[in-house]
Amino acid sequence: MTVSPPEPRPTLEVVAARAGVSRATASRVLRGAANVSPRARDAVLAAAAELSYSVNHAARSLVTRRSDSIAFLVAENEDRMFHDPYFLGVLRGAQGEAARCGVQLVFAIAATAAERRQFVQFVGSGHVDGVLLVSLHGDDSLARDLEGLGVPTVLNGRPFAAETDLFSVDSDNVGGARIATARLIDRGCRAIATITGPLDMSAGRDRLAGFRAALGSAGLDPDGPPLAEGDFTLDGGAAAMEMLLREHPELDAVFVASDLMALGALRTLAEHGRRVPEDVAVIGFDDVREAQLAAPALSTVRQPLDELGRTMTRVLLARTGAVDAGPGPRQRTVLATELVLRQTA
Amino acid sequence: MTVSPPEPRPTLEVVAARAGVSRATASRVLRGAANVSPRARDAVLAAAAELSYSVNHAARSLVTRRSDSIAFLVAENEDRMFHDPYFLGVLRGAQGEAARCGVQLVFAIAATAAERRQFVQFVGSGHVDGVLLVSLHGDDSLARDLEGLGVPTVLNGRPFAAETDLFSVDSDNVGGARIATARLIDRGCRAIATITGPLDMSAGRDRLAGFRAALGSAGLDPDGPPLAEGDFTLDGGAAAMEMLLREHPELDAVFVASDLMALGALRTLAEHGRRVPEDVAVIGFDDVREAQLAAPALSTVRQPLDELGRTMTRVLLARTGAVDAGPGPRQRTVLATELVLRQTA
DNA sequence: CCAGCACGTGAGAGCGCTCTCACGACCGCA
């Protein structure tokens, strides 16, 4: 242990005294409030600088009832969180935007019920002004619970129960899937399969819906094509591809609902000696960095991951009032997706 | 905007009243303090549950002068942070351990001087009880500044200035580099080059030191071998390899100070038609997941990334006294590294 | 039988800040 210095951090009282003003005025200056004379302002600023004063967060927070920080919660286990570039992209965007707005990001993971309870407790204690909620499955009540606590929440994806009035930011999953599938049809592929995401998640469902819509538009049977449900992991994608190949060896294209799964599918296809794209064309979803590094480079649907995180943060901060975002944020924001053609389709 | 409910969160006062005890006793129960009768305890617990009470963090923090959260600061830009599995591994470990100890992790990035100042301000405000500091370059004063503020700090790697008494957790970089290099020598390689990490970082220096030590032990000239300084990025590794190949076309092995750089080097070697390991043997450092997925699979030195994060967190919490860690933590902890042989050496 | 000592409890101070309110100084306008 090191000897801890006496370290008496100066209080506002001390700063005010040194500046020759009252605590109230010093507070006004430090908060940037209006109605302070330049003379007082300079004096306080100088005193604060000399004492290297910084306001006590707990004391401020106690009276303002704000913490100037927000939580980033991933409702997924560690493994998923740290291996899926999707989460990392969103986290990156959120972190950057939060920092830009002078708000701190508390990073949490809660996969189990116990972790969820602990998190709700944490939020209930007033640690954060709002919550960014990522990767909710099914009809999860977490968002509603938090809102019930009076804590603004923004989730990624689409709220699963259509009637909810939760705030959310999503990519255009339907549109992206549709355009990717259309591309496969344009190539002349007719035996088109899909590896879906988890169907208890909106992203999984919506991409499947887009896939089917594209088939329908082209006069193909939307319900006919082979389908395997994946779990957004590499191995899950590989396994799903394995199954599709076994049951539908004639397939000539696959739309895969995430890049990670597509990379797994590519592996399986290679193992089975199928050439990509000559024998089987593949299009993924996300456009993670690994997609362009893969051999062959993966064609995919780009969704702007960090923009997703940034937008979620902006919407949340607008709701908490931390940032005067002009008009109130919209309940539901949808970001455009874009087809990126490389080698696999 | 939604209509915010009146939402009067209950205070300790209310809980105490409902339980028929004083605020002090209620506080004792909720803190788990001793000297409370079972009767009082049960009453308070029941009242708290009924009201779904959770203690106001700001108020508690104001008097205890603790925040029960710690910061994870990466002194590196976003790009590096989110593309280097090293940071992600450490973050993962730290997050997990912090959660296990009931402490929250505030995640921050500070590459520029302005961001550093903002972070110091933030810490000075008492938001966190301690700081985990990752990827410090050169003789950075940040750790000392924070300690000067009275905030315990633990850094990864070795403090650059040997005489400092900062707390740190590191991998055995010298030992790892030595054993990797010894393996290359055992293979019969004699024209062994190295791509180092940034030499303003302890990890870069120490791995170079281990490399040289191994050469010396084998009777080779430690200062002779070709050396290129990399920056721990994929492209940096590729560029360094390019340079080595140009200036020392005869080389038959490379020890690369990080997997990411090694992957880049592999790319360059392939472009130049060098077979690995037949023409050039390669060993990396870190054992990130990509190393085993690469083709050919990368031989490397494993350092336990998440264990690094976990240990840093434990050391920090022991210092802050959040966790009664028995004996005081040691100033400097070094974790073992291990050679993992795959296809490239 | 009473000093001595735990033990459980409540009263009350106070952590460092923000915010409301009241007040004096000064302005322009009638």
Place this chain on the structure above:
DNA sequence: TGCGGTCGTGAGAGCGCTCTCACGTGCTGG
């Protein structure tokens, strides 16, 4: 000259909790 109004300021309350201190109760030991 007088009056309403703005502007800058300070006094003081109070945010919700922890913690110290003192007190009453019931025990043991001399």
